[in-house]
Amino acid sequence: MNARIKKLIESLDNLEKKNQMKFICYVLDSWDNNLINSLNTCNTNLENTNIEIFNPLLIGYSNNLIKDIKCYLNYNYNSFYSFYQKGIEDVLSNFEKLSYEDKIIFLKELFLFLEQNNLLPDNIDGYIIARNIMNYQNN
Numbered sequence: 001m002n003a004r005i006k007k008l009i010e011s012l013d014n015l016e017k018k019n020q021m022k023f024i025c026y027v028l029d030s031w032d033n034n035l036i037n038s039l040n041t042c043n044t045n046l047e048n049t050n051i052e053i054f055n056p057l058l059i060g061y062s063n064n065l066i067k068d069i070k071c072y073l074n075y076n077y078n079s080f081y082s083f084y085q086k087g088i089e090d091v092l093s094n095f096e097k098l099s100y101e102d103k104i105i106f107l108k109e110l111f112l113f114l115e116q117n118n119l120l121p122d123n124i125d126g127y128i129i130a131r132n133i134m135n136y137q138n139n
Helices: 003-014 017-032 064-077 089-096 100-116 126-138
Strands: none
Touching (some): 003 100, 017 089, 017 100
16 A cells, blocks of 8 residues: 555544544545546546546445445434535545545555444445455456
8 A cells, every 4th residue: 555545544544533424425425426537537427438437336336335334324423424624624635636546545445444443334344345446456
């Protein structure tokens, strides 16, 4: 893992719980909404078809995966994730500066973080998701 990703994971670990939830939901929303793509653009549907997009479907999950995780976090941690920026501007900026490949690696590390910190519903295995992301990278 490169230094930028390691620093971002450490920053996530040092955030207050409510800010952790905001950041986690932001990253998951990015993944779910095709914002993790080879052009690092937010308008993937308006771009050419040569853009590579990494989303849950590429590793065998439906978009319900993100919804289920966010509902779990909201229920258990009273996460109000509609207003992301307040309190997490630095980690958001550092995440957005990552390259496409680094964002995929960060997602893998995020799911390991979620699993290790018991932040996933019982029916979602963060280790398996991380392994699927790693297998995707190796193809």
